Amino acid sequence: MMNQQRSHVDFDVVVVGGGPSGSVAATDLARAGKHVLLLDRAGRIKPCGGAIPPRLIKDFEIPDHLLVAKATSARMIAPSTKEVDMPVGDGFVGMVDRDVFDEWLRARAALTGAERRTGSFTRIDRDADGCAVVVYTERRGGEEHRVRARCVIGADGARSGVARQEIPGADRIPCVFAYHEIVKSPPASAAFNPSRCDVLYQGKYSPDFYAWVFPHGETTSIGVGSANKGYELRDAITRLRADNGMAACETVRTEGAPIPLKPLKRWDNGRDVLVAGDAAGVVAPASGEGIYYAMAAGRFAADAVQDFLATGDARALKGARKQFMRAHGKVFWVLGIMQYFWYANDKRRERFVKICEDKDVQELTWQAYMNKELVRRKPMAHVRIFLKDMGHLLGIRGVAA
Incomplete structure (x- = not known):
């Protein structure tokens, strides 16, 4: 219960990183009445194809005018x-164009009640009472600013400074x-x-x-x-x-x-820091799709942090990864196998594209992508796909034709 005993904090939560994951986490927490700081670097645009499925548009209330x-x-x-x-x-x-899309998400977080600041994360210090202190600068070589927080969410990208400092193994992702x-x-x-x-x-x-x-x-x-x-x-x-x-x-x-392209085995430091989005490694193997999964991770992170703030029990932070993997772990596992086998060389890639001609493959692929879940409604279609997939892998023509 140490967090509840601290006499003063500047924010309930500091979210480091204003991409889709951090912005969603900040928005959800602000909507829940938490005092939130959203800290983001200026002028950063992630290289991205910019594709978002209908599930994302619906779940995160994305207006049509953002679709270019x-x-x-x-x-x-x-x-x-x-x-x-x-x-x-x-x-x-x-x-979507990421420069416009990401800024709109940050602006929505601010309209919901999160405070926005522009700056670069430096490190997390600890005060005498053990409280997390997020240290950042507004510009390179500039004066350091310090803010006390009950909890920190690191959503600052694949080379996350928050994760490298606080999460074991994050530097080896x-x-x-x-x-x-x-x-x-x-x-x-x-x-x-x-x-x-x-x-x-x-x-x-x-x-x-x-x-x-x-x-x-x-x-x-x-x-x-x-x-x-x-x-x-x-x-x-x-x-x-x-x-x-x-x-x-x-x-x-x-x-x-x-x-x-691989989720971290652990997303929290067992104390008061949690990571999400690219910082947690939630980009889908094979496809490289990251926007939806980043935003989903941000939402699960916000839920876990709310539980932590309400109880003071750091074990609540583990809920973010647990919920994400329950929802999407099987998809990541399947896509990881796909990437390992089919991207190995051009001969296998040729067979992979050949598989994509199959109408069963096309239908189930689009349903899974659009709805963000494995499709179970057509078990025989899965059987046919498995047989065809193995046939192509082994170079056997006419399997399950």
Whole structure:
């Protein structure tokens, strides 16, 4: 009960990092009547394809004006240049620009009651009574500011300073490095469809992940990811733009960042610090999707912190990871296996894209993506997919045709 005995704190919760995860956590906690500080660095935009599923739009009340485009299909492109179109069906995938989207989320947190400050996290100190003190600066080399808090949420990205200081093993989280260029969209053509997301599973662009071309209305995100240290991502994008006839498109900005692909085994320090979003490693393997999972983690973090503040029992903080893994752990496990097997080389990628032609695969893939849960309504479809999947993996033609 140490937290409840402290005579004075500046905030109930300090949230470090104003991306989707931190902003959701700050909003939920402020709505619950907590005194919240949302601390975020200025001018940071994460490289991201910007796709958000209907589940996210509904759960987090995202207004339509933030959607700069609505994708109605995806095109999977194999090493041989074989193309497989996967129409969404009756729905769509929303596309957002992260600079606008993230700022809107931060502004909503402030309107809900969270206090916003701009600054860079430095460290967490402890006062004589054991209270957490978040230390930050407004600019490099500037004066340090100190705020006392009953609890701290670290939502400050894949190389989280909060996690590295407070969570054992956080400095060893595996990452893919992503880089993208935002360009002005070319006119619609056979090669470029403003309502289609292209995903390229080709070793010439990424030896172990994939490249993408995601339209955002007036602009387009052209990106690539790889875990291979030293791989020249910028050169890969230059080749991709040239191959797709987009070399002459005006470049608006470029961004790069590490993206974690495995949740940390522990999200809290057993005392008064909890991490969420990229800091907790909640980016989906194989797909690299992170926005929805970051926001879900932020919500679970807010719930766990509310329990902690109400009881003073630090064990409540473990609830954030427990709830997240209960909801999404199986999906992460399946996607991790997919990435391990199918991204290993171009021969397997070719077979993977071939699998995507299957209507059962397309239907279940879209349902799982749009609703963020594994689909159980069609057990025989899963059986057929398993048999086909094994057939492709082993190179056996005509399995379960």
